[in-house]
Amino acid sequence: MCMTCNTLLDRLIAEEILVETGIDGLYGRSGKFEDVLLRFDALISRFGDDQKADVIRFPPGMNRALFEKSGYLKSFPDLAGTVHSFAGNDKDHASLLETLEGGGDWTAGQKATDIVLAPAACYPLYPVVARKGKLPAQGRVYDLNSYCFRREPSKDPARMQMFRMREYVRMGTPDEVMAFRQSWMDRGQELIASVGLPVAIDVANDPFFGRAGRMLSNNQRDQNLKFELLVPVTSTEKPTACLSFNYHQDHFGKTWGLTTADGEVAHTACVGFGLERVALALFAHHGLDTGSWPAGVRKVLWG
Amino acid sequence: MCMTCNTLLDRLIAEEILVETGIDGLYGRSGKFEDVLLRFDALISRFGDDQKADVIRFPPGMNRALFEKSGYLKSFPDLAGTVHSFAGNDKDHASLLETLEGGGDWTAGQKATDIVLAPAACYPLYPVVARKGKLPAQGRVYDLNSYCFRREPSKDPARMQMFRMREYVRMGTPDEVMAFRQSWMDRGQELIASVGLPVAIDVANDPFFGRAGRMLSNNQRDQNLKFELLVPVTSTEKPTACLSFNYHQDHFGKTWGLTTADGEVAHTACVGFGLERVALALFAHHGLDTGSWPAGVRKVLWG
Numbered sequence: 198m199c200m201t202c203n204t205l206l207d208r209l210i211a212e213e214i215l216v217e218t219g220i221d222g223l224y225g226r227s228g229k230f231e232d233v234l235l236r237f238d239a240l241i242s243r244f245g246d247d248q249k250a251d252v253i254r255f256p257p258g259m260n261r262a263l264f265e266k267s268g269y270l271k272s273f274p275d276l277a278g279t280v281h282s283f284a285g286n287d288k289d290h291a292s293l294l295e296t297l298e299g300g301g302d303w304t305a306g307q308k309a310t311d312i313v314l315a316p317a318a319c320y321p322l323y324p325v326v327a328r329k330g331k332l333p334a335q336g337r338v339y340d341l342n343s344y345c346f347r348r349e350p351s352k353d354p355a356r357m358q359m360f361r362m363r364e365y366v367r368m369g370t371p372d373e374v375m376a377f378r379q380s381w382m383d384r385g386q387e388l389i390a391s392v393g394l395p396v397a398i399d400v401a402n403d404p405f406f407g408r409a410g411r412m413l414s415n416n417q418r419d420q421n422l423k424f425e426l427l428v429p430v431t432s433t434e435k436p437t438a439c440l441s442f443n444y445h446q447d448h449f450g451k452t453w454g455l456t457t458a459d460g461e462v463a464h465t466a467c468v469g470f471g472l473e474r475v476a477l478a479l480f481a482h483h484g485l486d487t488g489s490w491p492a493g494v495r496k497v498l499w500g
Numbered sequence: 501m502c503m504t505c506n507t508l509l510d511r512l513i514a515e516e517i518l519v520e521t522g523i524d525g526l527y528g529r530s531g532k533f534e535d536v537l538l539r540f541d542a543l544i545s546r547f548g549d550d551q552k553a554d555v556i557r558f559p560p561g562m563n564r565a566l567f568e569k570s571g572y573l574k575s576f577p578d579l580a581g582t583v584h585s586f587a588g589n590d591k592d593h594a595s596l597l598e599t600l601e602g603g604g605d606w607t608a609g610q611k612a613t614d615i616v617l618a619p620a621a622c623y624p625l626y627p628v629v630a631r632k633g634k635l636p637a638q639g640r641v642y643d644l645n646s647y648c649f650r651r652e653p654s655k656d657p658a659r660m661q662m663f664r665m666r667e668y669v670r671m672g673t674p675d676e677v678m679a680f681r682q683s684w685m686d687r688g689q690e691l692i693a694s695v696g697l698p699v700a701i702d703v704a705n706d707p708f709f710g711r712a713g714r715m716l717s718n719n720q721r722d723q724n725l726k727f728e729l730l731v732p733v734t735s736t737e738k739p740t741a742c743l744s745f746n747y748h749q750d751h752f753g754k755t756w757g758l759t760t761a762d763g764e765v766a767h768t769a770c771v772g773f774g775l776e777r778v779a780l781a782l783f784a785h786h787g788l789d790t791g792s793w794p795a796g797v798r799k800v801l802w803g
Contacts, residue, residue, distance in 0.1 A: 217628070218562060218563045219565070219566065219627075220614055220615060223559060223561060223615065225557065225628065227555060227556060228557075252530060254533075255529075256527070256528075257560040257647050257662060258649070259526070263522065274588075274596060275585065280581045280583060281583075282579075282651040290577050290712075293573065293577060294574060297568060303573075304584075307582050307584070307612065312523060312581075324522075325519055325521070340531075344559060344647060346561070348613065360559075408590050
């Protein structure tokens with residue numbers, strides 16, 4: 198398969214599997230794309246059925262005050278998206294429309310609301326769980342899926358600005374959460390292999406911002422805090438992180454006052470699935486016609 | 501059922517069917533809530549199967565330039581949400597963190613991006629279809645579903661800031677789109693009655709902004725441009741619009757240069773389903789324990 202002579206994005210748009218919106222990283226999904234994504238999402242549920250996880254589905258936005266407290270702005274200020282709105286009167290409205298008509302910047306009058314777009318499915322979760330009091334013995338597992346936003350416009354369809362992230366999040370003792378992460382690193386590879394995709398695991402390299410970010414990046418790598426499951430999507434040299442396996446140590450536990458049944462600061466870990474990325478990997482490897490995908494892959498996804 | 505002695509929202513939160521985030525109109529959805537919503541969504545698909553609609557799923561955000569051109573800001577400037585981001589350097593980042601630490605307003609430095617939250621599922625659609633050239637003979641029908649945003653914080657759970665809207669959109673001649681709308685006004689009532697909810701249809705009264713809005717509002721009502729299917733959710737006196745039936749005349753056709761096979765300006769109409777609102781109506785009428793909902797309703801939703 199030629200991955201460079203004609204980009205995957207061009208082919209997906211030509212076949213109307215993705216729909217252009219005029220913004221890099223913002224696409225409509227056809228019924229065909231959505232079907233693949235939802236079938237893969239259901240496959241994750243089958244692999245995670247034994248987790249007896251509590252299901253929560255958060256909307257694409259979260260409480261700004263909680264977002265600020267999470268620490269995200271220290272690491273990735275450039276990726277965050279704040280939601281702003283108009284709070285004026287009739288006169289301000291007339292002026293807004295006049296500015297818009299004249300081709301000026303009407304957004305100057307928009308004021309920040311108390312809502313920020315969620316950068317990952319699990320950010321809204323921790324304060325919600327902490328509010329419930331101590332974790333029960335054996336801790337908890339949550340099952341999440343939400344639309345996330347990251348401000349990184351790109352022609353690489355695997356780097357969307359708005360995308361869905363499925364997650365299982367484990368909260369408990371260090372041993373419990375490390376065992377959870379290891380188990381999902383194994384399952385994740387099995388899961389991806391079951392749909393006919395090549396698998397590699399590597400230490401992650403998050404794009405921490407600026408000079409201070411280099412230290413955070415080194416720390417993440419040196420302490421093996423995050424692993425990624427990589428699949429070639431638009432490049433074989435630079436494969437795409439389709440799943441990630443994160444150990445947060447006591448970061449969220451301390452931030453939110455999350456404690457185990459014994460009163461210790463809880464540790465947390467999560468496995469995240471980039472649903473659009475996996476769907477794109479499937480189209481890239483098996484072709485744009487889902488009807489002619491390998492029988493084994495079709496059986497796993499469509500039964 | 502007592503709807504005033506203890507609010508529906510309080511009961512849904514106490515039962516963990518919805519999850520508080522600290523922001524009015526922004527809630528996590530439990531697995532139970534989500535299951536009801538998805539079952540109802542699937543029921544819509546069964547009712548709409550004969551439409552042979554093209555399926556597109558847009559993300560929660562859309563191209564700001566297209567949003568500006570749509571005319572939304574004339575009618576509802578206060579409901580729109582623009583997405584802003586940080587575009588500074590290391591020094592700006594240090595200053596942002598310092599402001600945040602000191603409890604100041606760090607959002608002052610956020611700049612508007614080219615993305616706006618979608619106010620309705622169909623707004624991103626029209627320019628996409630217009631780009632494809634003339635409509636085919638008999639026009640087109642689209643099937644949409646996306647997360648939408650409206651800035652109207654409220655304690656009424658049926659007035660969420662972020663919610664999902666399912667839509668069928670018809671594009672064609674005036675006769676075609678009017679017949680479509682009438683057919684969905686009939687189907688909509690049948691659909692809602694099939695899940696055991698009381699149904700009433702009325703002319704809509706959209707919250708157009710300010711003084712100029714009164715004229716738009718009168719025009720909408722006088723010309724019967726929008727009808728709503730109302731179901732009591734949190735109030736019997738002020739029932740909630742769960743479905744709406746909209747005739748846009750040639751507004752989007754003219755705005756986007758959308759033409760019929762004959763080269764006439766296309767007319768458009770849509771039916772919109774407020775998925776969270778219908779789910780809430782089901783909980784309000786049949787109780788919080790889905791297992792004890794009427795057998796007929798369970799059969800329609802779960803088969």
